[in-house]
Amino acid sequence: MAKSKFLNSTDAVNAIINEAIPLFAKAGFTGVSMRDIAQAVGISTASLYHHFPDKQTLYLRSIAQAFADKAQGISTVLAKKGTPEQRLTKFIARFTKLMSQDSHFRMLFQRELLDGDETRLRLLAEQVFQPQFVNVAKLAKELIPNGDAHLMVISISGLVLFHLETTPLRQFLQGGRAEHNDPDVIARHVTTLLLKGIKGCG
Amino acid sequence: MAKSKFLNSTDAVNAIINEAIPLFAKAGFTGVSMRDIAQAVGISTASLYHHFPDKQTLYLRSIAQAFADKAQGISTVLAKKGTPEQRLTKFIARFTKLMSQDSHFRMLFQRELLDGDETRLRLLAEQVFQPQFVNVAKLAKELIPNGDAHLMVISISGLVLFHLETTPLRQFLQGGRAEHNDPDVIARHVTTLLLKGIKGCG
DNA sequence: ATCTACCTATCAAACGTTAAATAGACAAAA
DNA sequence: TTTTGTCTATTTAACGTTTGATAGGTAGAT
Structure with missing residues (x-):
């Protein structure tokens, strides 16, 4: 069984942001949970925190990217x-x-x-x-x-x-x-x- | 000590809605908690549920009023x-x-x-x-x-x-x-x- | 052997909501 | 007039769930 879903961290970060953007767009910051995003990407919630220090940073990175x-x-x-x-x-x-x-x-x-x-x-x-x-x-x-x-x-x-x-x-x-x-x-x-x-x- | 903060239910409902409107306007439905609203009105959270069945109804009544x-x-x-x-x-x-x-x-x-x-x-x-x-x-x-x-x-x-x-x-x-x-x-x-x-x- | 990306399991806090109790208002009964 | 009972607005305390976040472990790549 594959341990790493993505080849490197950059790919994972991009995948997370690409899933987060439509979620935040549709429901707003407080309307989306870290679990929602993790599920959309197909990884665990804890994994999100391996790539982003907290929810706010993930949100800021997402809108900056968009x-x-x-x-x-x-x-x-x-x-x-x-x-x-x-x-x-x-x-x-x-x-x-x-x-x-x-x-x-x-x-x-x-x-x-x-x-x-x-x-x-x-x-x-x-x-x-x-x-x-x-x-x-x-x-x-x-x-x-x-x-x-x-x-x-x-x-x-x-x-x-x-x-x-x-x-x-x-x-x-x-x-x-x-x-x-x-x-x-x-x-x-x-x-x-x-x-x-x-x-x-x- | 006065038991009832408001003379009747209608006054309480109006006071709650008048406090809820600016809160919902500024932070949105998911950005405002029932505790936030209760604190703004100056009553307990449980009292809100005496006047409204749930948060969604309180929100709908608030925007309907506005x-x-x-x-x-x-x-x-x-x-x-x-x-x-x-x-x-x-x-x-x-x-x-x-x-x-x-x-x-x-x-x-x-x-x-x-x-x-x-x-x-x-x-x-x-x-x-x-x-x-x-x-x-x-x-x-x-x-x-x-x-x-x-x-x-x-x-x-x-x-x-x-x-x-x-x-x-x-x-x-x-x-x-x-x-x-x-x-x-x-x-x-x-x-x-x-x-x-x-x-x-x- | 180490490092990286991920996991399971868990935490404390905040959430929406409910149960049970209380204190005053008001009217009927004594 | 006083007593009694009911009703209403409110409280404190707690319920179960969801939240953001963390600790510790594991598998695979280099």
């Missing part, structure tokens, strides 16, 4: 050529697709907005969002030179993310249809709204 | 006179103020988006949001007759709520300033963005 994965993805989202309007359109399409692809990052992000302390939120801001935030802010300045770029980037992100956040709720609200969960539909709606506004004069 | 309080507030948010643009402006201003006034409703709402089952989300949609959702959807139809009113109402709500949701994070992102947390500043930004769009042709 955020690092996404930070890499976000860095390729902003197009470099075309008019500002074209680049905004492309950004929204890619950002919407990226965020809807796996819900775990988005749920962990939402949970951190609720539960994260200053240290964790600072990490999230600086390590994950900052690089592209700056680029999108520049794009916003091109589009509205006199506007507040910070507010603008938050609004653009919020438009996309709120549609995704409310997916489980919207089916119970008037006019909710399955196609509203399609990233392309969301991206097109958001882009049109931003570019033309309500007046539709664009 | 949502009922807010549903009443929301029903007075939509103005009845003026041009569609004026009514939209007024709605955003009132909605932003209402949502920023106490964060507990907003946090419970966010948590339900993450953790709520079908039953709870249906309750939230039908009992809290539906009435005004319909009215704002009508307003959206007046503003954009050919647009998708459902998508539009979600976008308007999302623009406001995402600014509030990200309050603890935005201070770490480029250009974040304290005034961005002012409901009036948020409402003005959102209104301008919606009415004029990025092109600013309004």
Whole structure:
């Protein structure tokens, strides 16, 4: 019988984190026990403590990994050529697709907005969002030179993310249809709204 | 010495729920123990079980109360006179103020988006949001007759709520300033963005 | 022979929940 | 008026379970 389930510690750590991320995303820090994680990985609870000193560290490593994965993805989202309007359109399409692809990052992000302390939120801001935030802010300045770029980037992100956040709720609200969960539909709606506004004069 | 802390059961139930709401908002269902709630109210843990059969029921009654309080507030948010643009402006201003006034409703709402089952989300949609959702959807139809009113109402709500949701994070992102947390500043930004769009042709 | 990854077994604390008892309120019976 | 009995809000104490965490041992690789 095989004694070691993984060839080396790194593989075990990665396997644990990969199992922990969806669990923490779905139930939150207090909603997941070390036994839940151990069972998902297929090892004993005590083994977890061979690789991580405590639950908090395992959680922090898990969100750091989930955020690092996404930070890499976000860095390729902003197009470099075309008019500002074209680049905004492309950004929204890619950002919407990226965020809807796996819900775990988005749920962990939402949970951190609720539960994260200053240290964790600072990490999230600086390590994950900052690089592209700056680029999108520049794009916003091109589009509205006199506007507040910070507010603008938050609004653009919020438009996309709120549609995704409310997916489980919207089916119970008037006019909710399955196609509203399609990233392309969301991206097109958001882009049109931003570019033309309500007046539709664009 | 007084035996009963409250004159009657109704007072006790209300006191318990009023203490439970902020606790659940801040830490979530699994993050709050019955002992935490009992201590906040100033009674014993066993007393909680005299008024509620179990923790789940106490939680459900708490969010139902928080949502009922807010549903009443929301029903007075939509103005009845003026041009569609004026009514939209007024709605955003009132909605932003209402949502920023106490964060507990907003946090419970966010948590339900993450953790709520079908039953709870249906309750939230039908009992809290539906009435005004319909009215704002009508307003959206007046503003954009050919647009998708459902998508539009979600976008308007999302623009406001995402600014509030990200309050603890935005201070770490480029250009974040304290005034961005002012409901009036948020409402003005959102209104301008919606009415004029990025092109600013309004 | 040592080291590494894992196990079983266990700990103390915290958890949701319950049982049994008590002290006051209030109304009927004396 | 006093006594009695019932009801309600509350208590202390404890139940069994689950939790995060640890101790000590074992099998296989180097």
